[in-house]
Amino acid sequence: MRFVIVGAGRVGLRTARALEDSGHDVVLIERDPTKVDRANTEGYEVIEGDASDEQVLLSADLDDAEALGALTGDLSTNFVACMVAKHHGCRTVLRIDEDYRESIYRRYASDVDEVIYPERLGAIVAKNALLGGNIRAVADIAQNLQLVEFTVTTDSPIQGYTLSELELPADSELLAFGKKGSSLSIPDEDVPLEAGDSLAILADFEKLDDVRQIIVGDAVAPRGGA
Template sequence: MRILVVGFGRVGARTARVLDAEGHEVTVVDDDHGKVLRARERGFTTIEGDGGDRSVLETGGIDEVAAIGGLTGTVETNHRICRIGSEYGCRTVMRLSEDVDPEVYDRYEADADEVIYPERFGAAGAKTAILGGDFNALGDLTEGLQLIVVRIDADAPVVGDHVNEIDLGDHGRIYAHGRDGDPLTIPLPGTAVETGDRLAILAVTGAIEDVESTLLG
Protein backbone atom coordinates (compact mmCIF):
# COMPACT_ATOMS: atom_id res chain seq x y z
CA MET A 1 0.00 0.00 0.00
CA ARG A 2 1.45 3.39 -1.00
CA ILE A 3 1.16 6.08 1.66
CA LEU A 4 2.22 9.73 1.94
CA VAL A 5 3.29 10.86 5.41
CA VAL A 6 3.51 14.64 5.60
CA GLY A 7 5.58 15.81 8.54
CA PHE A 8 8.57 13.91 9.91
CA GLY A 9 8.51 15.16 13.47
CA ARG A 10 7.88 12.95 16.48
CA VAL A 11 4.46 11.74 15.31
CA GLY A 12 5.18 11.49 11.60
CA ALA A 13 8.52 9.73 12.03
CA ARG A 14 7.08 7.05 14.28
CA THR A 15 4.07 6.58 12.00
CA ALA A 16 6.32 6.21 8.96
CA ARG A 17 8.50 3.64 10.72
CA VAL A 18 5.52 1.55 11.82
CA LEU A 19 4.00 1.59 8.33
CA ASP A 20 7.34 0.71 6.76
CA ALA A 21 7.82 -2.18 9.19
CA GLU A 22 4.44 -3.55 8.13
CA GLY A 23 5.54 -3.57 4.50
CA HIS A 24 3.90 -0.41 3.16
CA GLU A 25 5.56 1.89 0.65
CA VAL A 26 5.98 5.21 2.46
CA THR A 27 6.97 8.57 1.01
CA VAL A 28 7.83 11.32 3.50
CA VAL A 29 7.19 15.01 2.83
CA ASP A 30 8.64 17.77 5.02
CA ASP A 31 9.84 21.34 4.53
CA ASP A 32 12.63 20.99 7.10
CA HIS A 33 15.88 20.00 5.39
CA GLY A 34 17.25 18.28 8.49
CA LYS A 35 14.15 16.13 8.88
CA VAL A 36 14.23 15.23 5.20
CA LEU A 37 17.83 14.09 5.58
CA ARG A 38 16.94 11.96 8.62
CA ALA A 39 14.05 10.36 6.75
CA ARG A 40 16.29 9.66 3.77
CA GLU A 41 18.95 8.12 6.02
CA ARG A 42 16.30 5.74 7.33
CA GLY A 43 15.54 4.58 3.82
CA PHE A 44 12.41 6.56 3.01
CA THR A 45 11.64 8.17 -0.32
CA THR A 46 11.51 11.88 0.49
CA ILE A 47 10.14 15.11 -0.93
CA GLU A 48 11.37 18.41 0.50
CA GLY A 49 8.73 21.13 0.44
CA ASP A 50 5.56 22.52 1.96
CA GLY A 51 3.12 19.63 2.38
CA GLY A 52 0.21 22.03 2.09
CA ASP A 53 1.27 22.89 -1.45
CA ARG A 54 -0.60 20.90 -4.10
CA SER A 55 2.40 20.77 -6.44
CA VAL A 56 4.59 19.28 -3.70
CA LEU A 57 2.02 16.56 -2.99
CA GLU A 58 1.72 15.85 -6.70
CA THR A 59 5.49 15.40 -6.83
CA GLY A 60 5.09 12.93 -3.97
CA GLY A 61 2.61 10.91 -6.04
CA ILE A 62 -0.65 11.84 -4.36
CA ASP A 63 -2.52 10.69 -7.45
CA GLU A 64 -1.24 7.13 -6.84
CA VAL A 65 -1.30 6.71 -3.05
CA ALA A 66 -4.04 4.98 -1.06
CA ALA A 67 -3.73 7.23 1.98
CA ILE A 68 -2.17 10.46 3.20
CA GLY A 69 -1.46 11.63 6.73
CA GLY A 70 -1.31 15.32 7.55
CA LEU A 71 0.91 14.93 10.62
CA THR A 72 2.73 18.25 10.79
CA GLY A 73 2.64 20.42 13.89
CA THR A 74 0.44 22.99 12.14
CA VAL A 75 -3.31 22.37 12.12
CA GLU A 76 -3.98 24.63 9.12
CA THR A 77 -1.38 22.80 7.04
CA ASN A 78 -2.82 19.42 7.99
CA HIS A 79 -6.25 20.66 6.99
CA ARG A 80 -5.04 21.73 3.55
CA ILE A 81 -3.27 18.39 3.10
CA CYS A 82 -6.45 16.46 3.81
CA ARG A 83 -8.61 18.62 1.58
CA ILE A 84 -6.21 18.06 -1.31
CA GLY A 85 -6.02 14.35 -0.50
CA SER A 86 -9.81 14.08 -0.58
CA GLU A 87 -9.84 15.56 -4.08
CA TYR A 88 -7.59 12.71 -5.19
CA GLY A 89 -9.77 10.07 -3.54
CA CYS A 90 -7.27 8.79 -0.99
CA ARG A 91 -7.90 8.12 2.68
CA THR A 92 -7.01 11.17 4.78
CA VAL A 93 -5.84 11.39 8.39
CA MET A 94 -5.51 14.78 10.09
CA ARG A 95 -3.48 15.53 13.19
CA LEU A 96 -5.06 18.07 15.53
CA SER A 97 -3.94 19.50 18.83
CA GLU A 98 -5.94 19.27 22.05
CA ASP A 99 -6.64 23.00 22.15
CA VAL A 100 -8.62 23.21 18.89
CA ASP A 101 -11.93 25.03 19.36
CA PRO A 102 -14.94 22.65 19.09
CA GLU A 103 -16.46 24.64 16.22
CA VAL A 104 -13.18 24.50 14.32
CA TYR A 105 -12.92 20.78 15.06
CA ASP A 106 -16.33 20.15 13.47
CA ARG A 107 -15.23 21.94 10.31
CA TYR A 108 -11.92 20.09 10.14
CA GLU A 109 -13.48 16.71 10.90
CA ALA A 110 -15.73 17.03 7.85
CA ASP A 111 -12.66 17.29 5.60
CA ALA A 112 -10.82 14.17 6.81
CA ASP A 113 -11.60 10.47 7.10
CA GLU A 114 -9.94 10.35 10.51
CA VAL A 115 -8.86 12.92 13.09
CA ILE A 116 -6.19 12.07 15.66
CA TYR A 117 -4.89 13.70 18.82
CA PRO A 118 -1.34 12.36 19.26
CA GLU A 119 -0.93 13.98 22.67
CA ARG A 120 -3.95 12.11 24.01
CA PHE A 121 -3.30 8.76 22.38
CA GLY A 122 0.42 8.86 23.07
CA ALA A 123 -0.47 8.82 26.75
CA ALA A 124 -3.08 6.14 26.12
CA GLY A 125 -0.56 3.97 24.33
CA ALA A 126 1.96 4.39 27.13
CA LYS A 127 -0.59 3.39 29.72
CA THR A 128 -1.67 0.39 27.65
CA ALA A 129 1.94 -0.75 27.28
CA ILE A 130 2.52 -0.42 31.02
CA LEU A 131 -0.59 -2.43 31.85
CA GLY A 132 -0.17 -5.18 29.33
CA GLY A 133 2.08 -4.37 26.41
CA ASP A 134 -0.77 -4.66 23.91
CA PHE A 135 -4.32 -3.50 23.37
CA ASN A 136 -5.44 -6.35 25.64
CA ALA A 137 -5.44 -4.00 28.61
CA LEU A 138 -8.75 -2.47 29.61
CA GLY A 139 -8.51 0.74 31.55
CA ASP A 140 -9.61 4.31 31.91
CA LEU A 141 -7.73 6.56 29.50
CA THR A 142 -9.37 9.76 30.58
CA GLU A 143 -12.19 10.44 32.97
CA GLY A 144 -14.78 9.59 30.31
CA LEU A 145 -13.04 7.17 27.91
CA GLN A 146 -12.05 3.52 28.00
CA LEU A 147 -10.12 1.31 25.63
CA ILE A 148 -11.95 -1.98 25.12
CA VAL A 149 -11.31 -5.03 22.98
CA VAL A 150 -14.26 -6.90 21.48
CA ARG A 151 -14.01 -10.37 19.93
CA ILE A 152 -16.42 -10.90 17.04
CA ASP A 153 -18.48 -14.08 17.10
CA ALA A 154 -20.13 -15.82 14.15
CA ASP A 155 -23.54 -14.21 14.74
CA ALA A 156 -22.27 -10.64 15.02
CA PRO A 157 -24.01 -8.23 12.60
CA VAL A 158 -20.71 -6.64 11.55
CA VAL A 159 -19.23 -9.85 10.08
CA GLY A 160 -18.43 -9.04 6.46
CA ASP A 161 -18.48 -5.26 6.98
CA HIS A 162 -15.40 -3.17 6.25
CA VAL A 163 -13.80 -2.04 9.51
CA ASN A 164 -13.49 1.59 8.41
CA GLU A 165 -17.21 1.72 7.54
CA ILE A 166 -18.53 0.56 10.92
CA ASP A 167 -20.26 3.56 12.49
CA LEU A 168 -20.32 3.72 16.28
CA GLY A 169 -21.64 7.28 16.25
CA ASP A 170 -20.63 9.37 19.24
CA HIS A 171 -20.17 6.25 21.37
CA GLY A 172 -16.69 5.37 20.22
CA ARG A 173 -14.15 4.84 17.46
CA ILE A 174 -12.40 1.70 16.20
CA TYR A 175 -8.63 2.14 16.32
CA ALA A 176 -7.18 -1.31 15.77
CA HIS A 177 -8.10 -4.67 14.27
CA GLY A 178 -6.59 -8.13 14.44
CA ARG A 179 -7.36 -11.55 13.02
CA ASP A 180 -7.70 -14.40 15.47
CA GLY A 181 -4.20 -15.10 16.78
CA ASP A 182 -2.60 -12.09 15.06
CA PRO A 183 -1.47 -8.83 16.69
CA LEU A 184 -3.71 -5.78 16.55
CA THR A 185 -2.79 -3.21 13.90
CA ILE A 186 -4.31 -0.12 12.31
CA PRO A 187 -7.07 -1.36 9.95
CA LEU A 188 -6.52 -0.73 6.27
CA PRO A 189 -9.22 0.40 3.84
CA GLY A 190 -11.04 -2.67 2.59
CA THR A 191 -10.29 -4.83 5.64
CA ALA A 192 -13.44 -6.88 6.28
CA VAL A 193 -14.49 -8.25 9.66
CA GLU A 194 -14.35 -12.03 10.05
CA THR A 195 -15.51 -14.36 12.80
CA GLY A 196 -12.93 -14.42 15.60
CA ASP A 197 -11.49 -11.00 14.79
CA ARG A 198 -10.74 -8.54 17.59
CA LEU A 199 -11.55 -4.85 17.45
CA ALA A 200 -9.95 -2.29 19.77
CA ILE A 201 -12.31 0.59 20.44
CA LEU A 202 -11.91 3.88 22.25
CA ALA A 203 -15.36 4.14 23.82
CA VAL A 204 -17.25 6.61 25.96
CA THR A 205 -17.41 4.96 29.38
CA GLY A 206 -21.17 5.24 29.69
CA ALA A 207 -21.77 3.88 26.19
CA ILE A 208 -19.79 0.63 26.28
CA GLU A 209 -22.94 -1.50 26.26
CA ASP A 210 -24.19 0.39 23.19
CA VAL A 211 -20.87 -0.19 21.42
CA GLU A 212 -20.94 -3.90 22.21
CA SER A 213 -24.56 -4.11 21.06
CA THR A 214 -23.69 -2.49 17.72
CA LEU A 215 -20.81 -4.88 17.15
CA LEU A 216 -22.20 -8.09 18.61
CA GLY A 217 -25.97 -7.67 18.27
Protein backbone atom coordinates (compact mmCIF):
# COMPACT_ATOMS: atom_id res chain seq x y z
CA MET A 1 0.00 0.00 0.00
CA ARG A 2 1.03 3.59 -0.51
CA PHE A 3 1.03 6.16 2.32
CA VAL A 4 1.63 9.89 2.53
CA ILE A 5 3.31 11.18 5.70
CA VAL A 6 3.27 14.90 6.39
CA GLY A 7 6.24 15.94 8.51
CA ALA A 8 9.67 14.27 8.47
CA GLY A 9 10.49 15.00 12.09
CA ARG A 10 10.94 12.36 14.79
CA VAL A 11 7.36 11.10 14.63
CA GLY A 12 6.91 11.27 10.86
CA LEU A 13 10.26 9.74 9.94
CA ARG A 14 9.90 6.89 12.40
CA THR A 15 6.39 6.17 11.14
CA ALA A 16 7.71 6.14 7.57
CA ARG A 17 10.42 3.71 8.62
CA ALA A 18 7.89 1.40 10.31
CA LEU A 19 5.66 1.42 7.22
CA GLU A 20 8.56 0.69 4.88
CA ASP A 21 9.73 -2.11 7.15
CA SER A 22 6.27 -3.63 6.65
CA GLY A 23 6.72 -3.44 2.88
CA HIS A 24 4.67 -0.32 2.14
CA ASP A 25 5.49 2.66 -0.08
CA VAL A 26 5.84 6.00 1.67
CA VAL A 27 6.03 9.58 0.40
CA LEU A 28 7.01 12.26 2.91
CA ILE A 29 6.14 15.96 2.73
CA GLU A 30 8.45 18.30 4.65
CA ARG A 31 9.05 22.04 4.45
CA ASP A 32 12.30 22.28 6.42
CA PRO A 33 15.24 21.74 3.97
CA THR A 34 17.42 20.25 6.73
CA LYS A 35 14.85 17.58 7.48
CA VAL A 36 14.30 17.00 3.75
CA ASP A 37 18.04 16.33 3.34
CA ARG A 38 18.08 13.95 6.26
CA ALA A 39 15.11 11.98 4.96
CA ASN A 40 16.63 11.90 1.47
CA THR A 41 19.89 10.60 2.92
CA GLU A 42 17.94 7.80 4.56
CA GLY A 43 16.53 6.92 1.15
CA TYR A 44 13.00 8.28 1.43
CA GLU A 45 11.01 9.94 -1.33
CA VAL A 46 10.43 13.47 -0.01
CA ILE A 47 8.42 16.35 -1.42
CA GLU A 48 9.77 19.67 -0.15
CA GLY A 49 6.98 22.11 0.59
CA ASP A 50 4.33 23.32 3.00
CA ALA A 51 1.59 20.74 3.41
CA SER A 52 -0.98 23.38 4.28
CA ASP A 53 -0.72 24.33 0.58
CA GLU A 54 -3.14 22.18 -1.39
CA GLN A 55 -0.90 22.11 -4.48
CA VAL A 56 1.93 20.63 -2.45
CA LEU A 57 -0.38 17.95 -1.08
CA LEU A 58 -1.75 17.12 -4.51
CA SER A 59 1.77 16.58 -5.84
CA ALA A 60 1.91 13.57 -3.51
CA ASP A 61 -0.84 11.93 -5.62
CA LEU A 62 -3.41 11.56 -2.85
CA ASP A 63 -5.89 9.74 -5.11
CA ASP A 64 -3.46 6.87 -5.27
CA ALA A 65 -2.71 6.79 -1.52
CA GLU A 66 -4.38 4.54 1.05
CA ALA A 67 -3.98 6.95 3.94
CA LEU A 68 -2.35 10.20 5.01
CA GLY A 69 -0.66 10.72 8.37
CA ALA A 70 -0.52 14.40 9.32
CA LEU A 71 2.32 14.16 11.84
CA THR A 72 3.93 17.61 12.01
CA GLY A 73 4.06 19.59 15.24
CA ASP A 74 1.75 22.19 13.71
CA LEU A 75 -1.90 21.41 14.36
CA SER A 76 -3.27 23.76 11.69
CA THR A 77 -1.08 22.23 8.99
CA ASN A 78 -2.09 18.75 10.12
CA PHE A 79 -5.75 19.61 10.05
CA VAL A 80 -5.65 21.14 6.56
CA ALA A 81 -3.71 18.14 5.25
CA CYS A 82 -6.37 15.78 6.64
CA MET A 83 -9.21 17.80 5.12
CA VAL A 84 -7.64 17.76 1.66
CA ALA A 85 -6.66 14.09 1.92
CA LYS A 86 -10.14 13.04 3.03
CA HIS A 87 -11.54 14.81 -0.02
CA HIS A 88 -9.32 12.55 -2.12
CA GLY A 89 -10.51 9.40 -0.43
CA CYS A 90 -7.63 8.81 2.00
CA ARG A 91 -7.95 7.49 5.52
CA THR A 92 -6.62 10.29 7.71
CA VAL A 93 -4.58 10.32 10.91
CA LEU A 94 -4.07 13.60 12.76
CA ARG A 95 -1.34 14.30 15.32
CA ILE A 96 -2.50 16.69 18.01
CA ASP A 97 -0.27 18.91 20.14
CA GLU A 98 -2.03 18.98 23.51
CA ASP A 99 -3.77 16.11 25.25
CA TYR A 100 -7.06 17.86 26.05
CA ARG A 101 -7.63 18.32 22.32
CA GLU A 102 -7.84 14.58 21.72
CA SER A 103 -11.51 14.36 22.60
CA ILE A 104 -12.40 17.56 20.73
CA TYR A 105 -10.85 16.38 17.47
CA ARG A 106 -12.23 12.86 17.83
CA ARG A 107 -15.67 14.29 18.16
CA TYR A 108 -15.75 17.29 15.83
CA ALA A 109 -13.12 16.76 13.14
CA SER A 110 -15.24 14.82 10.66
CA ASP A 111 -12.42 14.60 8.09
CA VAL A 112 -10.13 12.93 10.60
CA ASP A 113 -10.37 9.15 11.10
CA GLU A 114 -7.83 8.77 13.90
CA VAL A 115 -6.31 11.20 16.38
CA ILE A 116 -2.93 10.47 17.94
CA TYR A 117 -0.99 12.15 20.72
CA PRO A 118 2.51 10.64 20.57
CA GLU A 119 3.50 11.96 24.00
CA ARG A 120 0.72 9.99 25.67
CA LEU A 121 1.70 6.77 23.91
CA GLY A 122 5.30 7.37 24.97
CA ALA A 123 4.20 7.93 28.55
CA ILE A 124 2.27 4.64 28.56
CA VAL A 125 5.34 2.73 27.39
CA ALA A 126 7.57 4.50 29.95
CA LYS A 127 5.11 3.80 32.73
CA ASN A 128 4.81 0.12 31.81
CA ALA A 129 8.59 -0.13 31.89
CA LEU A 130 8.76 1.58 35.29
CA LEU A 131 6.14 -0.72 36.76
CA GLY A 132 8.30 -3.69 35.89
CA GLY A 133 6.36 -5.43 33.17
CA ASN A 134 3.36 -6.86 35.02
CA ILE A 135 1.05 -4.49 33.16
CA ARG A 136 1.21 -3.80 29.45
CA ALA A 137 -1.21 -1.49 27.63
CA VAL A 138 -2.09 -3.19 24.35
CA ALA A 139 -4.40 -0.60 22.79
CA ASP A 140 -6.73 2.28 23.42
CA ILE A 141 -10.05 0.99 22.14
CA ALA A 142 -12.04 4.14 22.84
CA GLN A 143 -11.61 7.30 24.85
CA ASN A 144 -12.22 5.53 28.16
CA LEU A 145 -11.61 1.95 27.17
CA GLN A 146 -8.24 0.28 27.20
CA LEU A 147 -7.07 -3.22 26.39
CA VAL A 148 -4.41 -4.19 28.92
CA GLU A 149 -2.36 -7.33 29.44
CA PHE A 150 -1.77 -8.13 33.12
CA THR A 151 0.64 -10.72 34.46
CA VAL A 152 -0.19 -12.68 37.59
CA THR A 153 2.49 -12.25 40.28
CA THR A 154 3.27 -14.09 43.48
CA ASP A 155 1.46 -11.24 45.30
CA SER A 156 -1.73 -11.67 43.27
CA PRO A 157 -4.83 -12.33 45.38
CA ILE A 158 -6.25 -14.54 42.60
CA GLN A 159 -3.30 -16.95 42.57
CA GLY A 160 -4.51 -20.54 42.90
CA TYR A 161 -8.10 -19.76 41.89
CA THR A 162 -9.50 -20.76 38.49
CA LEU A 163 -10.65 -18.36 35.80
CA SER A 164 -14.30 -19.16 36.57
CA GLU A 165 -13.71 -17.98 40.15
CA LEU A 166 -12.18 -14.71 38.95
CA GLU A 167 -14.52 -11.82 39.69
CA LEU A 168 -13.66 -8.67 37.77
CA PRO A 169 -15.21 -5.28 38.51
CA ALA A 170 -18.07 -3.98 36.35
CA ASP A 171 -16.95 -2.35 33.07
CA SER A 172 -14.14 -4.83 32.65
CA GLU A 173 -13.99 -8.08 30.72
CA LEU A 174 -11.49 -10.90 30.27
CA LEU A 175 -10.79 -11.40 26.56
CA ALA A 176 -7.86 -13.79 26.45
CA PHE A 177 -5.67 -15.88 28.73
CA GLY A 178 -2.22 -17.37 28.39
CA LYS A 179 -0.31 -19.75 30.69
CA LYS A 180 3.21 -18.65 31.58
CA GLY A 181 5.40 -18.86 28.49
CA SER A 182 2.49 -19.60 26.11
CA SER A 183 0.67 -17.19 23.83
CA LEU A 184 -2.76 -15.79 24.63
CA SER A 185 -5.89 -17.69 23.58
CA ILE A 186 -9.61 -17.84 24.34
CA PRO A 187 -9.98 -18.32 28.12
CA ASP A 188 -10.79 -21.79 29.47
CA GLU A 189 -12.80 -21.49 32.69
CA ASP A 190 -11.16 -24.39 34.55
CA VAL A 191 -7.56 -23.26 34.22
CA PRO A 192 -5.87 -22.42 37.55
CA LEU A 193 -4.17 -19.04 37.81
CA GLU A 194 -0.45 -19.11 38.62
CA ALA A 195 2.34 -16.54 38.74
CA GLY A 196 3.50 -15.65 35.23
CA ASP A 197 0.13 -16.26 33.54
CA SER A 198 -1.22 -13.39 31.46
CA LEU A 199 -4.73 -12.03 31.14
CA ALA A 200 -5.82 -9.62 28.41
CA ILE A 201 -8.58 -7.48 29.86
CA LEU A 202 -10.74 -4.81 28.31
CA ALA A 203 -11.58 -2.23 30.97
CA ASP A 204 -12.81 1.26 31.55
CA PHE A 205 -9.97 3.62 32.62
CA GLU A 206 -11.70 4.10 35.96
CA LYS A 207 -11.61 0.37 36.69
CA LEU A 208 -8.03 -0.34 35.64
CA ASP A 209 -6.71 0.18 39.12
CA ASP A 210 -9.22 -2.26 40.63
CA VAL A 211 -8.40 -4.83 37.96
CA ARG A 212 -4.69 -4.38 38.58
CA GLN A 213 -5.10 -4.94 42.31
CA ILE A 214 -6.98 -8.17 41.72
CA ILE A 215 -4.60 -9.61 39.15
CA VAL A 216 -1.19 -8.11 39.82
CA GLY A 217 -1.71 -7.37 43.48
CA ASP A 218 0.85 -4.63 44.09
CA ALA A 219 -0.08 -1.29 45.55
CA VAL A 220 1.42 1.18 43.07
CA ALA A 221 -1.38 3.46 41.96
CA PRO A 222 -1.44 4.07 38.22
CA ARG A 223 -2.21 7.50 36.78
CA GLY A 224 -3.90 8.27 33.51
CA GLY A 225 -4.59 4.69 32.56
CA ALA A 226 -2.20 1.78 32.37
